[in-house]
Each structure stands twice: as structure tokens, then as C-alpha cells.
Amino acid sequence: MTGWDCSPEELKWITQWQYVNGVNRMCQHLQSYSIRGCRKRDFPPSLFYQQSWWEEYKIFCDYIARLGVLLTEGLSAAEVLLLHPMHSAWMLYDGKEEGPVVEFGNKFESLSQTLSDYHIEHHYGDEDIIKKYGKIGNGKFIVGQCEYRTVILPDMLCIEDSTVKLLLQFVENGGHVFSVGSFPKYIQGGKNSLLDELYQKIEKIDVVSLKEKLWKILEFPISVTENGSEVVNIHYQLRKCGEMKILYLVNLNRNGNYSILLQCPGENEITEYKVEEDAKQKCCCIYGDKVTKLQIKMNEMEGKVFFIKERENKKDEDLEDNKEIYREKETIVLEQGGSWKLDWADWNSYTLDRCSYRIGDGEWKDEVNTIQIMEILLKQKRPVNVSLKYKFVVETEPQLLEEMFLAAETGKELHAEINGVKLELEECGWWKDKSFRKYRILPYIRRGSNEIILNIDFYQSKKVYDVLFGENVLETEINKLTYNTEIESVYLIGKFGVYNRNGFTYAWRKGLSCDSQFVIRQLPDTLYGDDFTSQGFCFFAGRLRIKQNIFICPWDDSRGVKIEKIAGKRYIYRFNRPNAMTAILYINGKLVKQFMWAPFECDVTDYLKDGVNEFMWELFASNRNLLGPHHHIDGELYAVWPASFTDTPTVFLADDRNVWSDLYHFVKFGM
Incomplete structure (x- = not known):
């Protein structure tokens, strides 16, 4: 999943x-020193200062850092080894036709997924590693530091001699081997x-029946059910850390x-670690029949960590005390709704991407x-002077907008003509990225149609042309190419709203x-619903604050007595997941509290007062x-790469469509 709208919650999900x-070691992609030129389209997002939430990013990083450390503690407690059929794939592949190998791989992937869905935690068994480090001990199949009570054979065409001998020894020592494929x-x-000898000593079985078998075989099987059925969308990892187990x-x-x-x-004490x-x-x-049960609410894309250790005090009265301590208190739910007053906002923006x-x-x-x-000018293969003419409409008196700037990826001085006035605009800082230079233009803006002409000297070094148009040039040379001049969209920024005269159509x-x-007007005073994009914030990429009053009645109507909230x-x-x-x-x-992911609720009792809040x-x-x-025919995409911004078919998919759309595609931003 890529794209500028990939959220911390979705990154956490991945x-x-x-x-x-x-x-358990994360290398995040990527932090761009600059998103100048084509960099902003190179497999976004950039997780750096260009993001409005960059200073909040520490919450996400701390979360995955703690989790990464935790999941290196102790050893994996997986008790099932699933042999990997790599050698079968080698035998199938003839150097030309990939189909049989892909089909074989898909079967293995499906089996592994099904095992995880049925909460059978497993490791892949590489036969070369098994040959070097595998042995049998205490009735277990041992590879390195990992010990397995069960080995599963997937669809296989061939198997190593050393693996078969170990499996036979494993079965003779009380181990369990199951075949769930050919x-x-x-x-x-x-x-x-x-092979005939091994076949006689293993059990052929389907995955569903395997779950029931393993509950009796494994030392510490885990079941995760809802209404009596295994929840296939919830997976787990179990680790042993001394006398404690860590369940993720x-x-x-x-x-x-x-x-x-x-x-x-067993009877276990379970503690949740809130990462x-x-x-x-x-x-x-809840305890009974030598089983520990725990009811858990799992929100969408949520992960939870539990520490499990054998319960020391197993008296029934202690259990009752425990229930009393954690009995859920009565609650009053305040639901989100209604309109919001716009309190404050970063500068709004308007991307001018056509000219x-x-x-x-010339003409x-x-x-x-x-x-x-950019592509048109590169084909000139020489330095040229180019003029770019942008148009936009303002439907209010400019002085009511307080400020308006032009942000462009140009030099310190910008040669421009605004509504017929030729200017040399001086840079006054940067916005969003250090390459987005800012120029004050409000004094030259008028109500109605406006026109900005930028004059740019386009130049590239000889190396650029040699790489782009030379023969036998490697892709790596193109990928690391740095342009001297890049032609990019420009941005209007300031205290204004951007609206569309003809409204919006909603999609997936x-x-x-x-x-x-699009037209520029004043910012709205009030915002509604979960979509502020269509209410003046079409191209917005900053922070804003909204306010709403909630009245807490200080009276208990049943008794007519004033009380402190409701005792x-x-x-x-x-509230619903914010579109932010x-x-x-x-x-x-x-x-x-700060919210980056579910659950989207919190206890606010200690922050409330009688009356207006x-x-x-x-x-x-x-x-x-x-x-x-903005212009891909599929609207908002799950995967974004450079071709997603153009009419060029991507090399990553079998898709030869012209993917360009003259419509503008946005995503919701709001509460």
C-alpha cells in the first residue's frame, strides 16, 4: 500500500x-530530504517534515519500536513445522514455463494462510537448513533452537533423503507427521x-480436522473464536520467555x-501490555476444565499483546475478588454529531496543475x-526559455483573504506577469518543502479571472540528454538521474477556501x-459531517482545529436533585474514524488523547463539567x-507509483489502459 493518503493506522496494519x-526489525520507506520535482511522485509517501503530522510521527515509531523489542524476547513457541516445497519447485521448473511452479507456490501459500487462519502457528522448514541443523530429541523435531511436536507435509513432488530419515526417526520417537496434500x-x-515406509507411518488429514488433532498434541494450543467459530482474520504469534509466554x-x-x-x-494469569x-x-x-478463557474486543486493524503465566493462587474466592476488581462500570456514551465551528487552520492551498x-x-x-x-522540453535536447500561463478565479474581494502566496519550485527570483503586470518576485521563505519557494502575490490579485505567467529558463546538462536518449543505457542510470531544471505544478496558498462550482461525486x-x-472564496465558518474537502478544503494539506459544545445536564430528572455529573x-x-x-x-x-488508530473512543469523565463543555x-x-x-481514472488507489500521475500504462500491472482522467479525484478529509 502506497500513496500520500497512507495513514499511520494503515502503516501500523502493514x-x-x-x-x-x-x-521484528523495521526499515521504513522512505524519508525524502526533498520532494522537489519528480520525487513527490516516486512511490509516496515520504515520512518526513513535508507531512503535517511529522511531529506526531514519534507515536507510531515508539509503538513499532516497543513491539519489535518485545517480539525478540525469548524464543518462538511455534510447535508446528511446515516443510517448504522449494525442492519440488526446482524439479518442476524447466527454465521456460513458470506456470506449474506458480501453481505449486499458490497451493503452498494457501495452505500456510489456512493454517494461520485456524490458529495453527507454524514455521517453514527449509530442507537444506534441516539437513545441517536438524535432529530428534525428547520426542521433538529440533532445528537449531526451535523444537516442534508436529511436522506437516504440504503438496510435494520430491523430498530430501535426509529429511525422510529424520521424519522416520521422529515418528519412531512419538512425533506426529501429517500430510495435507499430495x-x-x-x-x-x-x-x-x-517413501513407502514413511507413507505408512504418517497420517493423511485435512486442515480443519488437523486443528482438533493438534489441540490434543500441542503443549500450548491457542483458540480464537467468535460465536463458536475460529476467527480467521485474527492471527497470533506466541513466544516463550522463561516461565512467561508472550502472546501477540x-x-x-x-x-x-x-x-x-x-x-x-491450563489455569493462567493473563496481563495485557498496552504498547x-x-x-x-x-x-x-474465566477458568474451568483445565482451560483459561478470556473475552477480548479486537477493533479493526488492532494488535494486542498479552503476558501469560501459570496462575499461582487458584482459590475460587480469589477468582471472585478478581471479577469484582475488573467488573465493567456503568457508562454513559456521548456520541459524535452535529456541526463544527472552524477555529483555526494552516494556510489552505490550491494546486494549479494545468497551464x-x-x-x-513561439505561439x-x-x-x-x-x-x-517537462517531457516536451526534454525532447528539444537544448536549453530553451518557456512561459507557463496559469488561470484561476477569485469570487470575493481579495483584501478579505488577508494573505495569498504563490509557491513554486523555482529560483530566489521569479520572473512573472500577474494580470498584465510584469514583476520580479522576491522569495519570502518556503512552504511544505524547502524547494517550494514562496512569493507574495495578494496585491496583484483581483476579483474574477486571474492570470499568472511564469518565465523559466529550462536547462539540462549534457549527461541528462546522454542518459535519456543514449543507447544501451541501464535503468539504474535513469533512476539516479538528477535534473537541472524541473517543470512542476505551482500552488496558491493563503487564508482562503477552494470550492467547486458544480459539486462533487463520491466514490470508493x-x-x-x-x-x-474551482473558485476561491473565503473560508467557511462552520463545517459538517466527515468531508471537509468539499467545503472549501479541496487541496488542503495542513492542520486545522474545530470546536463543538456538548451540554452535560447537572440534574437527575428522576429525583430532581442536582448531583455531581451522575454519581x-x-x-x-x-466517534467514527476521522478522515485524517x-x-x-x-x-x-x-x-x-491523540488518536492514530482504533479504538475511537475514550473515557472523558475527568475532563467534563456541569453545563457547557x-x-x-x-x-x-x-x-x-x-x-x-489527481487524474487517475480509478480515483483513489491502493498502490501509487510514478505512472499513476500520468497517462502512461504502468509496467507493474497487465494494464494497457490510458489511465488519465480530466476529472479531479480527491479523498475525504474531516471528522
Whole structure:
């Protein structure tokens, strides 16, 4: 998943999938020193200062750092080894046709996924590693430091002689070997009677039945169910750390919550480790039939860590005390809704990504997307002077806008003509990225149609042309090419709103689209719903604050007596997932909590007072609506690369469509 709207929650979702499957060292992609020129389109996002939420990024980094450290503690407790059929794939591949190998690989991947779905934690068994480090001891199949009670054979065409001998020894010592696919026909590419002997000593079984078998075989099997069925979207990793076990549960579902029943053998004390808060909380378990049960709510894309150790005090009265301590208190739920007052906002923005152009003193050409001009000029293979003409409409008196700047990736001085006035604009700082230089233009703006002409000397070194148009040039040379001059979109920034005259159409994945009829007006005073994009913030990429009053009645109507809130009850504030990278809640001027991911609720009792309470949110927008891609026919994409911003078919997919759309595609930003 890539793109400027990839949120910390989605990054966490990706991270958790990797972590639950054994990865515990994260190398994040990427932090761009600058997003000048084509860099802003090179597999975004850049997780650096160009993001409105850069200073909040530490929360995400601390989370994955703590989790990474935790998942290196002790040893993996997986008790199942799934042999990897790599040698079978080698036997199938003839150097030409990949189909049979791909099919074989898909079967193995499907089996591994199904095992995880049924909460059978497993490792892959590489036969070369097994040959070097494998042995049998204490009735277990041992590879290095890992010990397995069960070995599973997937679909296999061939198997190593050394593996077969170890498996036979394993079975003779009480081990369990199951085959859930086609049994291998060859040993190291040839027939061998050892296969017949092994076949007689293993059990053929399907994956569903295997779960029930393993519950009796494994030392510490885990069950994760809802309404009696295994929850396939929740996977886990179990680690042994001395006398304690670390259980890491992950909900891989992006859109679904679960109320699960966790079951593990024995009577255990379970403590939840809250990674984000770096805090622990004892859990209220149910015991019986030598099984520990724990009811857990798993929000979408949520991960949870539990410490499990054998329960020391097993008296029934202690259990009752435990229940009393953790009995859920009565709560009053405050739901989000209504309108919001706009309290404050970073400068708004308007991306001007289309312009007409002329080379030298030639004729003006029709409007094109600005980044297409770069390719046109490169084909000249020489230095040229180019003029770019941008147009926009202002439907209010300019003096009411307070400030307006032009941000462009140009030099310190900008040769421009604004509404017929020729100017040499002086840089006055930068915005968003250090290459986005800022120029004050409000004095030259008028109500109605406006026109800005930029005059640029386009120059490239000889090396650029040699690489782009030379023969036998490696792709690596093109990828590391640095241009002297780049032609990019420009941006209007300031205290204004950007609206579309003809409205918006809503689409999938928070998407909305419109035509090119944008107008500049004053910012709105009030905002509604979960989509502020269409309410004046089409290209917004900063932070804003919104306020709303909630009235807490200080009277208990049943008795007519004034009380302190409602005695003994807690107030829970519940809201939908914000359409923002992150959101910070303040109540009556006090910081309550920052939200990057689910759950989207919190206890606000201690922040409330009788009467009017001011709820304020600070929302952080992504760079998606500022930087695009704005014109892909599929709207908002799950994967974004340079071709997503152009009409060029991508080399990564079998897709030869012209993917360009003249419509503008945005995503929702709001509460």
C-alpha cells in the first residue's frame, strides 16, 4: 500500500502483518530530504517534515519500536513445522514455463494462510537448513533452537533423503507427521523405498480436522473464536520467555471488529501490555476444565499483546475478588454529531496543475498537465526559455483573504506577469518543502479571472540528454538521474477556501471527484459531517482545529436533585474514524488523547463539567489532495507509483489502459 493518503493506522496494519509473521526489525520507506520535482511522485509517501503530522510521527515509531523489542524476547513457541516445497519447485521448473511452479507456490501459500487462519502457528522448514541443523530429541523435531511436536507435509513432488530419515526417526520417537496434500513421489529426484515406509507411518488429514488433532498434541494450543467459530482474520504469534509466554494477537481485518473468546490450556494469569501507553493491565479470566478463557474486543486493524503465566493462587474466592476488581462500570456514551465551528487552520492551498505554454517567442499551446511539459522540453535536447500561463478565479474581494502566496519550485527570483503586470518576485521563505519557494502575490490579485505567467529558463546538462536518449543505457542510470531544471505544478496558498462550482461525486475508499471549475472564496465558518474537502478544503494539506459544545445536564430528572455529573458512572466519548492522518482531542482546553488508530473512543469523565463543555479536535491532513494523483481514472488507489500521475500504462500491472482522467479525484478529509 502506497500513496500520500497512507495513514499511520494503515502503516501500523502493514507492520502488524509483518510482525505477527515473524519480522521484528523495521526499515521504513522512505524519508525524502526533498520532494522537489519528480520525487513527490516516486512511490509516496515520504515520512518526513513535508507531512503535517511529522511531529506526531514519534507515536507510531515508539509503538513499532516497543513491539519489535518485545517480539525478540525469548524464543518462538511455534510447535508446528511446515516443510517448504522449494525442492519440488526446482524439479518442476524447466527454465521456460513458470506456470506449474506458480501453481505449486499458490497451493503452498494457501495452505500456510489456512493454517494461520485456524490458529495453527507454524514455521517453514527449509530442507537444506534441516539437513545441517536438524535432529530428534525428547520426542521433538529440533532445528537449531526451535523444537516442534508436529511436522506437516504440504503438496510435494520430491523430498530430501535426509529429511525422510529424520521424519522416520521422529515418528519412531512419538512425533506426529501429517500430510495435507499430495505425498512426494521422489527422493532427490529418484524413486526410493523409504517413501513407502514413511507413507505408512504418517497420517493423511485435512486442515480443519488437523486443528482438533493438534489441540490434543500441542503443549500450548491457542483458540480464537467468535460465536463458536475460529476467527480467521485474527492471527497470533506466541513466544516463550522463561516461565512467561508472550502472546501477540493481530486483527488483520481493515473494516471489522470482533468480540473474541481466547482459550489456552491450563489455569493462567493473563496481563495485557498496552504498547502505545507502555503500561500493563491485569485481565479478568474465566477458568474451568483445565482451560483459561478470556473475552477480548479486537477493533479493526488492532494488535494486542498479552503476558501469560501459570496462575499461582487458584482459590475460587480469589477468582471472585478478581471479577469484582475488573467488573465493567456503568457508562454513559456521548456520541459524535452535529456541526463544527472552524477555529483555526494552516494556510489552505490550491494546486494549479494545468497551464498553457509557449517555447521562446513561439505561439501559445493549449492547456496541458504541467508535468507533461517537462517531457516536451526534454525532447528539444537544448536549453530553451518557456512561459507557463496559469488561470484561476477569485469570487470575493481579495483584501478579505488577508494573505495569498504563490509557491513554486523555482529560483530566489521569479520572473512573472500577474494580470498584465510584469514583476520580479522576491522569495519570502518556503512552504511544505524547502524547494517550494514562496512569493507574495495578494496585491496583484483581483476579483474574477486571474492570470499568472511564469518565465523559466529550462536547462539540462549534457549527461541528462546522454542518459535519456543514449543507447544501451541501464535503468539504474535513469533512476539516479538528477535534473537541472524541473517543470512542476505551482500552488496558491493563503487564508482562503477552494470550492467547486458544480459539486462533487463520491466514490470508493473515501474518494470524491469533480470537474475543473474551482473558485476561491473565503473560508467557511462552520463545517459538517466527515468531508471537509468539499467545503472549501479541496487541496488542503495542513492542520486545522474545530470546536463543538456538548451540554452535560447537572440534574437527575428522576429525583430532581442536582448531583455531581451522575454519581458512579463514567462518560465515554465515541466517534467514527476521522478522515485524517491523526487527530487530537481537547475538552475544556485540556489535552485528552491523540488518536492514530482504533479504538475511537475514550473515557472523558475527568475532563467534563456541569453545563457547557467545549470539545475541540485538531485534525492533520495528508498531502494526498495537494500532490495527487489527481487524474487517475480509478480515483483513489491502493498502490501509487510514478505512472499513476500520468497517462502512461504502468509496467507493474497487465494494464494497457490510458489511465488519465480530466476529472479531479480527491479523498475525504474531516471528522
